Amino acid sequence: MRAYFTVFKMRLRMELQYRGAMIGGIACQVFFGLILVALYRALYEGKPQAIPIEHVATYVWLQQSFFRMLVASDPDLLDKIRSGDISYDMCRPVDMYGFYYVRIMAQKLMGSLMRGIPMLVFAALLPKGWGIVLPNSVPGLLAGVMALVIGLLCMCALENITMAFTMRTLDPRGIQAMLNLLMVTFSGNLLPLTLFPDSWQKVIKVLPYSQLLDAPIRLYTGEYPVSEAFKIITIQLLWTLVLGAFGMYLWGRNKKRMIVQGG
Numbered sequence: 001m002r003a004y005f006t007v008f009k010m011r012l013r014m015e016l017q018y019r020g021a022m023i024g025g026i027a028c029q030v031f032f033g034l035i036l037v038a039l040y041r042a043l044y045e046g047k048p049q050a051i052p053i054e055h056v057a058t059y060v061w062l063q064q065s066f067f068r069m070l071v072a073s074d075p076d077l078l079d080k081i082r083s084g085d086i087s088y089d090m091c092r093p094v095d096m097y098g099f100y101y102v103r104i105m106a107q108k109l110m111g112s113l114m115r116g117i118p119m120l121v122f123a124a125l126l127p128k129g130w131g132i133v134l135p136n137s138v139p140g141l142l143a144g145v146m147a148l149v150i151g152l153l154c155m156c157a158l159e160n161i162t163m164a165f166t167m168r169t170l171d172p173r174g175i176q177a178m179l180n181l182l183m184v185t186f187s188g189n190l191l192p193l194t195l196f197p198d199s200w201q202k203v204i205k206v207l208p209y210s211q212l213l214d215a216p217i218r219l220y221t222g223e224y225p226v227s228e229a230f231k232i233i234t235i236q237l238l239w240t241l242v243l244g245a246f247g248m249y250l251w252g253r254n255k256k257r258m259i260v261q262g263g
Contacts, residue, residue: 011106136222144220157243164250
């Protein structure tokens, strides 16, 4: 465990070096957040919805604040897969799946905190209906934070599955494009899932993508009562275990069949 904890700390420190990328990411996400809130406000003026505009604005800002958690990938691992240098990592006396799992977790965690905290402060200073509102309750806030942490674990399991397929194809663009489309759509980043038809939501709610950000945000805003937190967290943990087991299976298969070309 000490080896994985050391890798986790090293990756956290590495992420702290990319301050320029952090500032650019914050500016980009703030811009998109303002545009999306303006669009929803225009929609509400034409046809008011059952969900208050304040909750929709909060949903948008929380999604934008933790967007880095969805799309971040490990560029070092991609380079090692393409060049064949991953064979050196296979000589390490650690489990390769766990090694890269903690690396991507540290990257997503630090990237989200570096961008998310300044954005949340900015959103809190905006006028009512434009910015973020306080949580519905303290238990709802705690449940939302817990669900967000488990959502991060689920996201890391999904990312490692993507890397497992990349080891077979050597080109991550296809699988990453498909995964990013599914995540952005069904995690609520493109359109709040609360605005989808009820018949769609019954299916979307049980998919792993809705467990990443949508479920924690709904607990925060009170759209999911605290009494449902146990059910939501159970679904998240089940998906995390299933995706983690599938990812370990793929990595094990790849290790047995891997051929490294070059010299």
